[in-house]
Amino acid sequence: xxxxxxxxxxxxxxxxxxxxxxxxxxxxxxxxxxxxxxxxxxxxxxxxxxxxxxxxxxxxxxxxxxxxxxxxxxxxxxxxxxxxxxxxxxxxxxxxxxxxxxxxxxxxxxxxxxxxxxxxxxxxxxxxxxxxxxxxxxxxxxxxxxxxxxxxxxxxxxxxxx
Amino acid sequence: xxxxxxxxxxxxxxxxxxxxxxxxxxxxxxxxxxxxxxxxxxxxxxxxxxxxxxxxxxxxxxxxxxxxxxxxxxxxxxxxxxxxxxxxxxxxxxxxxxxxx
Numbered sequence: 386x387x388x389x390x391x392x393x394x395x396x397x398x399x400x401x402x403x404x405x406x407x408x409x410x411x412x413x414x415x416x417x418x419x420x421x422x423x424x425x426x427x428x429x430x431x432x433x434x435x436x437x438x439x440x441x442x443x444x445x446x447x448x449x450x451x452x453x454x455x456x457x458x459x460x461x462x463x464x465x466x467x468x469x470x471x472x473x474x475x476x477x478x479x480x481x482x483x484x485x486x487x488x489x490x491x492x493x494x495x496x497x498x499x500x501x502x503x504x505x506x507x508x509x510x511x512x513x514x515x516x517x518x519x520x521x522x523x524x525x526x527x528x529x530x531x532x533x534x535x536x537x538x539x540x541x542x543x544x545x546x547x
Numbered sequence: 548x549x550x551x552x553x554x555x556x557x558x559x560x561x562x563x564x565x566x567x568x569x570x571x572x573x574x575x576x577x578x579x580x581x582x583x584x585x586x587x588x589x590x591x592x593x594x595x596x597x598x599x600x601x602x603x604x605x606x607x608x609x610x611x612x613x614x615x616x617x618x619x620x621x622x623x624x625x626x627x628x629x630x631x632x633x634x635x636x637x638x639x640x641x642x643x644x645x646x647x648x
Contacts, residue, residue, distance in 0.1 A: 404560055416579060420579050430553070439589075439610055443589075446614050446618060450618065455578065458628060471571060473640075475569065478569070483565045484562070487558055487561075494551050498551045502548060504600060505597070514604055514611075517603040540622045546633075
């Protein structure tokens with residue numbers, strides 16, 4: 386096992402355990418904190434795969450902004466803590482569907498890409514991302530910025546008191 | 548590093564997200580599960596991006612777009628959850644049945 390594979394195994398362990406705790410925790414705030422651990426592990430995986438800019442963007446946007454927004458949502462809606470009120474009646478069916486999805490996806494992945502290895506050369510730097518983004522993908526970038534503006538205005542309109 | 552293992556981690560996080568969306572009652576927890584699923588997609592994009600070693604880094608660019616859309620989605624989603632809470636005093640999804648008959 387190479388160094389990369391050892392780190393990858395640690396990342397899988399953290400992401401898997403923390404991800405399972407996000408959907409099974411009895412405490413809403415704990416679920417949000419386990420979500421931080423999962424997203425942090427995914428950020429580490431991005432760094433491992435050479436996606437330097439994306440790894441730190443993941444930390445900044447997800448851990449820094451989205452989880453804080455979710456914590457505000459928990460706080461403002463007075464989510465109940467404890468007891469079984471966080472889950473609905475169809476847990477068994479949900480578990481069945483999730484296990485089925487995982488089984489089918491894993492079978493397809495190993496059938497199609499079982500022997501391929503990722504060539505881990507050098508990391509893709511911020512300069513290359515910026516050049517690619519503003520050279521070839523500038524129109525989608527502008528579309529995304531309009532989408533974000535529309536979402537911002539929509540969120541303000543929805544959430545304000547009249 | 549084997550590509551299939553990275554994709555399997557993506558499939559695992561996606562399945563956990565599916566379980567969370569189906570089994571949780573609280574709307575904020577459902578939004579968290581959706582974030583897990585979007586992250587699984589990002590793992591796939593980055594893994595294929597570094598597998599094909601393309602010059603434009605398309606995998607990472609698309610993952611950045613997915614992150615931006617996820618930020619917009621969680622903002623709107625929480626605004627809707629907040630409005631439901633203000634009108635109905637609950638965020639349990641099985642009690643919000645206005646469109647059900």
